[in-house]
Amino acid sequence: MAGLLDKAAQLYPRRTFVITERETFTYAEIQARSERLARGLRAAGVRAGNHVALVLGNHPEFVLLTFAIARAGAVVVPVNIFNRRDELAYVLRQADVTMLVTMDRSRGYDYLAALDEIAPGWERLGGGSRLPSLKRVVVLPTDGGPLPAGRSGAAVTTLADLERHGSVAQDVTPDGAAPQSGAAPQSLAAIFYTSGTTGDPKGVMHTHDMLVRTAYGSAYTRAYEDGRSILFSLPLYHVYAFVEGLLTVPFVGGSVVIQRAFDPIATLAAIERHRPNDVLFVPTMTLDVLAAAREHRHDLSSLTAMFSSGGQAPERIWREIIATFGRIELVTGYGMTETTASQACTLPEGPFDRLPTTNGRLKDAGAAGDPAIGGRLAVWKVVDPHTGRPVPPGTVGELLTRGPAVTKGYYRKPAETATAFDAAGWLRTGDLGTVDEYGYLVLAGRKKDCYRCGGEQVMPREIEAVLTTHPAVAQAHVVSLPDERMGEVGVAWVVFADHIDSIDGAGPGALAAELVAYCAQRLARFKVPRHVLPISPAEIPTTASGRPRKFLLAERAMRVLGVSAEPHHAGLSTRQAAVC
Incomplete structure (x- = not known):
């Protein structure tokens, strides 16, 4: 570095x-x-x-x-x-x-x-x-x-x-x-601690080579022009800002505009003042900035690019971005601390329909790529989460990855490292998804977030995608709750849109019932959430990358609804009751 x-x-x-x-x-x-x-x-x-x-x-x-x-x-x-x-x-x-x-x-x-x-x-x-x-x-x-x-x-x-x-x-x-x-390039450069979505932070080891190669790959995939300037308030103690922001711009003599805290109005003012070309957001930030831009006028004409990634985004967000910022180079991606930030990214010149429907394709890396794996920094495969065998294209399975951008393990945690990798050295990401014939990834959710209702597997991301198509919903986060009869049922924490009061005069209580009915019209019965609870954006416990800490949301749901933490699996076999 x-x-x-x-x-x-x-x-x-x-x-x-x-x-x-x-x-x-x-x-x-x-x-x-x-x-x-x-x-x-x-x-x-x-x-x-x-x-x-x-x-x-x-x-x-x-x-x-x-x-x-x-x-x-x-x-x-x-x-x-x-x-x-x-x-x-x-x-x-x-x-x-x-x-x-x-x-x-x-x-x-x-x-x-x-x-x-x-x-x-x-x-x-x-x-x-x-x-x-x-x-x-x-x-x-x-x-x-x-x-x-x-x-x-x-x-x-x-x-x-x-x-x-x-x-x-x-x-x-x-x-x-x-x-x-x-x-030396292969010597240890940084230890980034995982965000702790499971409550157990682990120190992910990164070499100089991993960090610099991945940063170059990001600049290459996103086609940085000379002198690109990137604004972000994402924390530098997380790989997103550290790699995708700080370490990318030196390759083109660019600059970073770093803010100490996120505030949507301050972000708009900083774009007007410092004239950056690019911004790094997670979807919750993007939503807040879009809402602020509707209320406050600023000169945003310097922006030519935006990276919005790190969590689930409502499908409508992409058209709202274009309507607000113009026809900019808009990309989203997929990555984790263990893969040295983003491993997949949509192309800035790619078709618009890839933004709401995928999480990007494996990044090209140019001179930084490994010729042995097609000039990339990592490769992936999709396997059955129970057997570990590869699944047919288009089938949902667990995503595994390996390559120069993938960590070799966690600092002083040999047991956790051994669990994270299979015998051939592939990292088990814990993410479920599919990969299409063009290499585009579509995430289906976290393996640990899935649950079984009446013996049927439920992927919360599918329910969240339906909920966020409702005009009253800005964000949705689905967790499971123990249930004596069904084993587990869904609870949807919902952030209502800022125009909630103008929707048929309905308040949050009436809308909760409406959203259950809305899901029932669009999803199989076992996928419909039993409860819909309102929550404000500030109340959502998140990681540094903006991902909700769902185990904390599940604990809060149990407190709010007065449910015991003791799981119930009455009438279900051990395999049926197991979390996917």
């Missing part, structure tokens, strides 16, 4: 690389500061192969440290900034973190107070006996001002201190030799 930055700085030194609400940075500036920070890291004891955790929002310092850590030959561990005390402690311990760089506060949360409880005396002792691998904590004051002495009375090391030390430090190894810049 350091080499990627250095090449771009050589070709485009004066071009702007990073744009924030307050500052801009050229390629030459990011390169020079990352070099100083790399020296500061080494002076602070960070060695090649050490793990450096970042608890940083979308600040420019995240970008600087990413390349500095790569330049020092260390491994970056981006941490979800919404993690709280116990979650943070888990990642620091499980990832064997040597240095932590953290904000002092963000969105009302005091990270230093959490550290006081995790590892008392962290200012002097690092992790102490509780986190023995953690040797140093470095703090970024979010208001830009100095920090007071730590709770123990010791001075707190700030990121400015680290960069200042790098300005005067002699860049030599303990034996007196100059260190090698960067790292």
